[in-house]
Amino acid sequence: MKYSRPRGTQDILPPDIHVWRYVEGVFDATFERYGYEPVRTPIFESTDVFLRSVGEATDIVSKEMYTFNDRGGRSITLRPENTAAVIRAFLENGFHRRGGITRWCYTGPMFRYDRPQAGRYRQFHQVGSEVIGSLSPLLDVETIDVVTTALEALGFTDLVVKLNSVGCAECRKSYTDILRSALAKLQDRLCEDCDERALKNPMRVFDCKRCEDVKAELPSISDHLCQGCAAHFDQVKSNLDAIGRTYEIDARLVRGLDYYTRTTFEILHGELGAQNALCGGGRYDDLVEQCGGPSTPAVGFSAGLERIISVLPDQGSSLASRGSDVDFYVICLDDASAPRALRAARVLRAFGRAELDASMRALKKQLRNAERRGARVSLLVGGDDPDRVIWKDMEKREQIEIEDDGLLAFAERFCEGDNG
Ligand code: AMP
Numbered sequence: 580m581k582y583s584r585p586r587g588t589q590d591i592l593p594p595d596i597h598v599w600r601y602v603e604g605v606f607d608a609t610f611e612r613y614g615y616e617p618v619r620t621p622i623f624e625s626t627d628v629f630l631r632s633v634g635e636a637t638d639i640v641s642k643e644m645y646t647f648n649d650r651g652g653r654s655i656t657l658r659p660e661n662t663a664a665v666i667r668a669f670l671e672n673g674f675h676r677r678g679g680i681t682r683w684c685y686t687g688p689m690f691r692y693d694r695p696q697a698g699r700y701r702q703f704h705q706v707g708s709e710v711i712g713s714l715s716p717l718l719d720v721e722t723i724d725v726v727t728t729a730l731e732a733l734g735f736t737d738l739v740v741k742l743n744s745v746g747c748a749e750c751r752k753s754y755t756d757i758l759r760s761a762l763a764k765l766q767d768r769l770c771e772d773c774d775e776r777a778l779k780n781p782m783r784v785f786d787c788k789r790c791e792d793v794k795a796e797l798p799s800i801s802d803h804l805c806q807g808c809a810a811h812f813d814q815v816k817s818n819l820d821a822i823g824r825t826y827e828i829d830a831r832l833v834r835g836l837d838y839y840t841r842t843t844f845e846i847l848h849g850e851l852g853a854q855n856a857l858c859g860g861g862r863y864d865d866l867v868e869q870c871g872g873p874s875t876p877a878v879g880f881s882a883g884l885e886r887i888i889s890v891l892p893d894q895g896s897s898l899a900s901r902g903s904d905v906d907f908y909v910i911c912l913d914d915a916s917a918p919r920a921l922r923a924a925r926v927l928r929a930f931g932r933a934e935l936d937a938s939m940r941a942l943k944k945q946l947r948n949a950e951r952r953g954a955r956v957s958l959l960v961g962g963d964d965p966d967r968v969i970w971k972d973m974e975k976r977e978q979i980e981i982e983d984d985g986l987l988a989f990a991e992r993f994c995e996g997d998n999g
Pocket of ligand 1 (some may be wrong): 691700702858860
């Protein structure tokens with residue numbers, strides 16, 4: 580083999596692709612019911628889009644971005660996440676001037692130079708939403724509800740929603756001082772990275788997987804919320820209660836991106852463990868302004884499709900095997916009949932998936948392929964009769980001869996019988 584795919588990437592091929600399309604379809608349908616409109620933005624952006632929004636001291640920006648200069652000497656980054664890019668598109672296209680609430684959703688690949696391991700890739704796919712234009716805690720609740728509803732529609736039952744509030748810029752100011760002095764006392768126990776985090780951006784210590792013991796001793800932001808943020812958090816909780824959505828408070832959940840304010844949440848699944856969330860999200864009330872727009876609060880989530888698919892309940896694998904099945908398998912028995920076989924396959928495509936076997940191999944071999952492809956009907960074209968084809972019902976093991984000209988009407992009746 581001359582070439583192999585880059586480390587940390589995957590080829591998504593049949594039959595697995597059918598599971599992917601199914602999962603994406605469930606998210607699309609759920610978003611539609613909640614009134615979210617899909618958006619597509621470039622997979623690369625100017626590096627600046629991510630630098631300050633995600634935060635220079637975060638792991639994503641400091642260690643994980645695919646950044647390069649293009650031939651025009653511009654610094655370009657493959658998007659490591661989509662919120663900053665969606666906000667860039669929101670502003671650049673003037674949506675902030677429309678007022679009201681914008682509900683957008685997206686699906687697509689993201690890129691992070693992370694250490695590849697189970698559930699962690701360098702190219703992975705996220706589905707997510709952004710609700711832009713309101714401070715209302717009802718929209719934090721809606722965001723948690725829309726993703727949980729989609730996951731439930733996929734068959735998940737044992738989901739845990741972890742919830743926290745990281746406050747606003749105001750409460751963060753006084754909390755950061757408190758955190759700094761707590762970290763100074765624990766300095767000899769911090770890892771090298773956290774030594775630096777403590778200086779540059781102390782909240783990022785909470786992202787560290789090596790300093791778990793130290794983290795447990797640090798003061799938590801939720802004990803230092805200002806009045807407004809505390810009231811907002813209370814309303815998020817009481818409205819989640821009101822719609823019967825359960826959650827666990829996790830006072831140390833700060834999420835690895837700087838732009839979050841107030842609500843943060845993650846959705847965990849038992850099989851993946853605490854380090855591997857299915858989904859993460861939260862409020863980011865300052866990001867639009869930081870990106871050069873007017874002060875516009877917003878809230879969103881993103882969920883990892885690889886992780887969702889890796890623990891998808893039962894129906895996933897059966898879909899994978901059924902997804903590439905054909906309805907009609909057109910068997911051509913000789914070269915001279917090829918035009919008739921082509922025409923027959925085109926007729927049948929009005930009624931379902933029709934595949935033409937172009938091998939001209941022996942009937943037995945082609946029939947074996949029809950079975951392998953899960954065909955319900957095989958259509959035999961050629962042989963002795965120049966005007967008739969043989970319709971072979973693969974399930975009932977019955978066959979009937981029909982005129983070429985009668986194929987359309989016959990297929991129609993066959994499919995009506997199906998539906999009736
Ligand atoms: P984040 O953008 O870091 O908040 O992550 C949101 C979700 O994306 C996570 O909960 C994961 O499901 C998924 N995710 C993040 N990073 C990766 C990765 N390297 N590989 C696969 N999935 C990921």
